[in-house]
Amino acid sequence: MGIDRRNFFKVLGVTGATLALGKEVAAAEQEEEVNDAYGILYDVFMCGGCQTCEFTCAELHNLPAPEDVPEIGISRKTNDQRRTVVNAYDTSGGEVAVKRQCMHCLEPACVSACLTQAMYKTKEGPVIWREEKCMGCRYCMVSCPFDMPKFEYNSPNPKIIKCDMCYDRIKEGKEPACVEICPAGALVFGKRSELIKEARKRIMEMPEWYTDHIYGELEAGGTGFMYNAPVPFSEMDFNTKLQKRSYPELTKGFLYSVPTIFILWPTILLGIHEATKNKNNNQNKIQDDHA
Amino acid sequence: MREASSYTLSKDRTKESTWKFLLQELKPKGKLLTPFNIISIPVILLGAVIIAIRFWKGIGAVTNLSQEVPWGLWIGFDVVTGVAFAGGAYVITFMVYILNMRKYKSIVRVTVLNGFLAYVFYAGALLLDLGRPWNVVNPIIGNNFGTSSVLFLVAWHFLLYMVAQLIEFSPAIAEWLGAKRARKLLSGMTIAAVIFGITLSTLHQSGLGALYLMAKDKIFPLWYSEFIPILFFVSSIFAGLSMVIFEGSISHKVFGDQISEKNKGQHHSILHGLSKICAGTMLAYFFLQVIVFVHGQHWNLINTPLGYWYLTEMIGFVLLPLILFVISYRKRNILLIKIASIITILGIIINRLNVTVIGFRWDAANQYYPSWMEIVVTLAIIFTEIWVFRWVIRRMPVLRESAFSLTK
Ligand code: SF4
Ligand code: SF4
Numbered sequence: 178m179g180i181d182r183r184n185f186f187k188v189l190g191v192t193g194a195t196l197a198l199g200k201e202v203a204a205a206e207q208e209e210e211v212n213d214a215y216g217i218l219y220d221v222f223m224c225g226g227c228q229t230c231e232f233t234c235a236e237l238h239n240l241p242a243p244e245d246v247p248e249i250g251i252s253r254k255t256n257d258q259r260r261t262v263v264n265a266y267d268t269s270g271g272e273v274a275v276k277r278q279c280m281h282c283l284e285p286a287c288v289s290a291c292l293t294q295a296m297y298k299t300k301e302g303p304v305i306w307r308e309e310k311c312m313g314c315r316y317c318m319v320s321c322p323f324d325m326p327k328f329e330y331n332s333p334n335p336k337i338i339k340c341d342m343c344y345d346r347i348k349e350g351k352e353p354a355c356v357e358i359c360p361a362g363a364l365v366f367g368k369r370s371e372l373i374k375e376a377r378k379r380i381m382e383m384p385e386w387y388t389d390h391i392y393g394e395l396e397a398g399g400t401g402f403m404y405n406a407p408v409p410f411s412e413m414d415f416n417t418k419l420q421k422r423s424y425p426e427l428t429k430g431f432l433y434s435v436p437t438i439f440i441l442w443p444t445i446l447l448g449i450h451e452a453t454k455n456k457n458n459n460q461n462k463i464q465d466d467h468a
Numbered sequence: 469m470r471e472a473s474s475y476t477l478s479k480d481r482t483k484e485s486t487w488k489f490l491l492q493e494l495k496p497k498g499k500l501l502t503p504f505n506i507i508s509i510p511v512i513l514l515g516a517v518i519i520a521i522r523f524w525k526g527i528g529a530v531t532n533l534s535q536e537v538p539w540g541l542w543i544g545f546d547v548v549t550g551v552a553f554a555g556g557a558y559v560i561t562f563m564v565y566i567l568n569m570r571k572y573k574s575i576v577r578v579t580v581l582n583g584f585l586a587y588v589f590y591a592g593a594l595l596l597d598l599g600r601p602w603n604v605v606n607p608i609i610g611n612n613f614g615t616s617s618v619l620f621l622v623a624w625h626f627l628l629y630m631v632a633q634l635i636e637f638s639p640a641i642a643e644w645l646g647a648k649r650a651r652k653l654l655s656g657m658t659i660a661a662v663i664f665g666i667t668l669s670t671l672h673q674s675g676l677g678a679l680y681l682m683a684k685d686k687i688f689p690l691w692y693s694e695f696i697p698i699l700f701f702v703s704s705i706f707a708g709l710s711m712v713i714f715e716g717s718i719s720h721k722v723f724g725d726q727i728s729e730k731n732k733g734q735h736h737s738i739l740h741g742l743s744k745i746c747a748g749t750m751l752a753y754f755f756l757q758v759i760v761f762v763h764g765q766h767w768n769l770i771n772t773p774l775g776y777w778y779l780t781e782m783i784g785f786v787l788l789p790l791i792l793f794v795i796s797y798r799k800r801n802i803l804l805i806k807i808a809s810i811i812t813i814l815g816i817i818i819n820r821l822n823v824t825v826i827g828f829r830w831d832a833a834n835q836y837y838p839s840w841m842e843i844v845v846t847l848a849i850i851f852t853e854i855w856v857f858r859w860v861i862r863r864m865p866v867l868r869e870s871a872f873s874l875t876k
Pocket of ligand 1: 213279280281282284286287288304320321322323324325326
């Protein structure tokens with residue numbers, strides 16, 4: 178990469194400190210800010226592609242440790258054995274590494290798809306999956322625009338596997354494991370509004386290092402996991418054509434029409450039924466008269 | 469007309485004789501070694517084995533489903549396509565009970581029976597596809613209502629509609645059992661069940677399309693639009709009626725002994741009527757598709773392999789049968805009606821598979837093709853349904869005139 182990373186980290190150390198401070202303030206105001214949930218800001222520019230997050234995640238969730246490494250030209254995907262992956266891309270700004278996982282959408286398609294509320298958006302921010310409710314229909318997988326829920330196809334008691342932002346740790350007041358472990362400091366955990374401020378600041382202060390786009394700020398109606406990057410996201414296999422409206426909105430029109438039809442239809446049908454019945458009776462009568 | 473005598477109308481059966489009667493009815497009637505049986509029995513047995521493996525080793529052991537393509541043939545064909553074909557029941561009940569078109573009365577029962585069995589078996593296929601079917605009660609018993617889910621709506625409607633159809637069909641069962649009073653009671657509920665059933669059908673036929681609304685970026689743009697629900701609903705009308713025409717022609721051959729001469733004579737007039745409705749709704753559907761296409765502005769996609777496939781569907785399997793229906797109606801040509809209905813049926817299969825399987829994740833690195841085991845299970849389900857259908861037809865007054873209305 179053509180940019181001096183070490184120098185850059187110094188700059189970032191300062192901003193990181195501001196952010197940590199901000200977090201404390203935010204924690205104090207937690208009660209008032211119910212709407213502002215937690216999220217994660219991930220910086221492609223800072224990530225060295227060391228896979229430490231992958232290993233930690235696998236260990237924490239009793240999944241096999243990854244055996245392959247990020248490689249240009251190979252798109253590694255999350256699956257029922259791994260909740261997060263790091264991929265390498267050759268971009269206009271040189272080689273970059275990109276971590277992928279569930280985006281923890283603000284209005285998740287998977288949650289609105291789930292008919293058992295197994296997929297659940299917690300008030301803290303993470304989108305979690307609840308085993309005892311799920312019936313394994315995989316409609317969440319069909320609906321997720323990021324293709325993130327994965328399914329254990331080879332189990333008679335299959336689970337949906339995806340990142341849950343370490344919800345259990347968050348409840349204990351800890352950061353998600355990947356954030357805590359990342360040696361490059363590429364991951365920051367905090368209130369989403371603070372994260373956006375931080376991301377904007379990076380773009381403003383270092384425009385030569387950052388492309389002017391926070392992936393996840395608006396995509397799919399906004400996501401809890403957001404990205405800063407040195408190059409356009411289209412160069413790193415991100416779908417940049419995703420709609421900015423939330424995905425559940427796509428089915429709202431249909432769902433809203435249901436109650437109307439439920440009232441209107443029977444009334445109309447009954448009306449027609451009565452009308453045609455009378456007509457037929459009249460006809461019968463006329464026929465009888467003629468007979 | 470051997471059955472007419474088995475309906476003891478004068479008195480309701482005693483409990484004991486009912487049991488004897490049921491036992492006796494369970495025995496197969498007719499020859500065992502028909503070509504259909506010889507083909508279907510091994511397929512059903514094989515299907516049962518595959519289903520056992522599926523529950524033992526997981527869905528991946530028998531299907532080609534992947535993380536990118538979580539729904540395949542079992543949903544796309546069995547459920548989505550099967551339910552479209554079952555649409556005949558709500559259309560015919562609408563015509564007979566709501567519009568009072570008496571002419572079609574003689575095909576109501578067989579259509580409702582077909583619809584009911586289709587729901588039981590094809591919607592039942594949904595259970596095979598559930599990874600954790602033991603939790604299927606969750607959205608039903610009410611501890612976890614995912615009310616924002618289209619699938620929640622569809623699942624509930626399946627369930628309720630099956631009940632509605634069972635009520636619509638129940639007089640035939642009561643007649644079979646010779647339960648006079650029950651029949652009277654059940655017949656009284658028909659209109660309510662019909663109205664409820666049509667409402668449910670409108671919603672879940674379109675709901676099946678709405679299921680795919682959130683898969684906006686995953687379906688080939690020529691098959692995705694916000695109008696999928698409407699397209700699915702309108703096409704379910706002629707899909708169902710074409711199935712009625714097709715099945716009717718087969719039933720008239722296979723179960724000819726059950727059908728009275730009067731109804732046989734009327735059958736042609738019924739077919740003409742149905743072909744007219746098919747033509748009308750297909751015309752509306754075709755225009756809708758044209759509007760959706762123009763609205764979608766995907767001209768550039770036409771010149772791709774899937775684009776040609778799209779054109780084939782629209783011209784060969786919508787426009788062509790539409791024209792055939794119109795001609796057959798003008799010329800009063802029964803054969804043409806049957807040909808048109810078969811092309812329409814193929815067209816519906818193609819359309820539903822285009823949305824749910826072929827166009828779904830058309831860009832995925834690993835394309836999905838159903839495994840032979842998925843296909844065998846699908847065939848086994850269809851064959852089992854035909855077995856049950858045949859069993860009922862041979863016993864209950866479905867095709868033949870009801871003994872009750874004769875005595876009236
Ligand atoms: S990325 Fe997918 S799985 Fe994650 S919250 Fe959004 S819709 Fe759900
Ligand atoms: S697979 Fe489970 S979590 Fe996903 S939509 Fe179905 S019930 Fe919900």
